[in-house]
Amino acid sequence: MKILIIGAKGTLGQALVQEFSNHEVLAWDREEIDITDLEATSQKLKAEKPDIIINAAAMTDVDACETNIAAAQKLNGDAPKHLAQLANELDATLVQYSTSYIFDGSSKDGYAEGATPHPISVYGQTKLSGEHSAMLARKHYILRLDRLFGRSGGGKKSFVDKMLEATATKKKLSMIDDEEGNPTYAPDIAARTRYILENKLPYGIYHTTNEGSCSWYEWAKEIFKIRGIAVELERAHVADFPRKAKRPQYAHLINTKLPPMRSWQAALKEYLAS
Numbered sequence: 439m440k441i442l443i444i445g446a447k448g449t450l451g452q453a454l455v456q457e458f459s460n461h462e463v464l465a466w467d468r469e470e471i472d473i474t475d476l477e478a479t480s481q482k483l484k485a486e487k488p489d490i491i492i493n494a495a496a497m498t499d500v501d502a503c504e505t506n507i508a509a510a511q512k513l514n515g516d517a518p519k520h521l522a523q524l525a526n527e528l529d530a531t532l533v534q535y536s537t538s539y540i541f542d543g544s545s546k547d548g549y550a551e552g553a554t555p556h557p558i559s560v561y562g563q564t565k566l567s568g569e570h571s572a573m574l575a576r577k578h579y580i581l582r583l584d585r586l587f588g589r590s591g592g593g594k595k596s597f598v599d600k601m602l603e604a605t606a607t608k609k610k611l612s613m614i615d616d617e618e619g620n621p622t623y624a625p626d627i628a629a630r631t632r633y634i635l636e637n638k639l640p641y642g643i644y645h646t647t648n649e650g651s652c653s654w655y656e657w658a659k660e661i662f663k664i665r666g667i668a669v670e671l672e673r674a675h676v677a678d679f680p681r682k683a684k685r686p687q688y689a690h691l692i693n694t695k696l697p698p699m700r701s702w703q704a705a706l707k708e709y710l711a712s
């Protein structure tokens with residue numbers, strides 16, 4: 439079984455490479471492949487003939503997407519279509535990751551797999567387009583996640599690392615308390631990906647986040663509690679921090695298809711101990 443991991447140096451990509459280390463893995467990032475270069479991508483994939491194509495590459499800077507619409511669409515929306523076509527030609531399985539940001543976040547009750555998407559940002563729109571693209575693969579899995587954390591690559595830091603870094607110089611922090619989501623630990627998503635593939639679950643959409651939700655304020659509070667860091671933490675509102683892109687206020691993904699994952703607090707504890 440040959441597994442191609444694209445975006446292998448990203449937060450999720452690194453965890454995937456680790457998770458599948460006992461398989462034949464091709465771990466490709468930008469240096470090895472630019473998936474928006476269709477010709478080069480076709481040539482490389484047809485030469486390697488992977489059985490499984492896992493696409494963890496994306497433009498994930500939500501604010502940057504607002505001003506780079508064409509580039510965001512090309513990578514998040516169009517490249518998965520080409521991967522889907524190649525997957526069909528090679529009779530391979532395509533795994534594509536998506537996001538809670540395909541929803542508008544107006545429902546406090548959350549969103550199950552079949553809920554109607556309504557993105558409110560360019561990132562969300564392009565990721566939804568990526569879902570439609572991935573669905574063109576006969577064998578496809580779309581895993582939606584939210585607020586990823588874990589060991590990051592390329593200088594990009596997750597919320598957890600940013601919080602720890604901030605406390606090196608600040609003893610008082612203001613965090614948004616009126617926007618909620620599901621923190622998701624990259625190694626847990628990698629393990630979930632493996633579970634879905636190994637158990638040959640039906641193709642389709644899966645919601646894969648750690649159990650439980652919280653605001654940014656609550657998440658920061660838990661980080662400092664686990665690490666025993668004394669910081670004065672203040673509740674703030676979305677309106678206090680103007681950002682280019684709109685975010686869903688309640689980005690809860692409801693998982694109705696898979697056994698629940700461990701809580702985000704348990705995953706966070708493991709990450710902070712590592």
Ligand SMILES: NC(=O)c1ccc[n+]([C@@H]2O[C@H](COP(=O)([O-])OP(=O)(O)OC[C@H]3O[C@@H](n4cnc5c(N)ncnc54)[C@H](OP(=O)(O)O)[C@@H]3O)[C@@H](O)[C@H]2O)c1
Nearest residue numbers: 445447448449450468472473495496535537583585586592
């Ligand atoms: N991060 C989150 O909070 C979050 C939340 C929900 C869903 N997701 C989804 O989860 C998946 C993984 O996200 P992540 O945070 O792990 O991403 P990430 O850390 O930004 O990693 C993406 C990787 O893909 C590479 N890449 C970028 N453009 C490429 C291209 N054209 N061809 C090949 N590789 C390219 C990046 O290289 P460079 O660093 O050089 O650009 C980077 O190494 C994505 O589908 C994302 O939309 C993420």
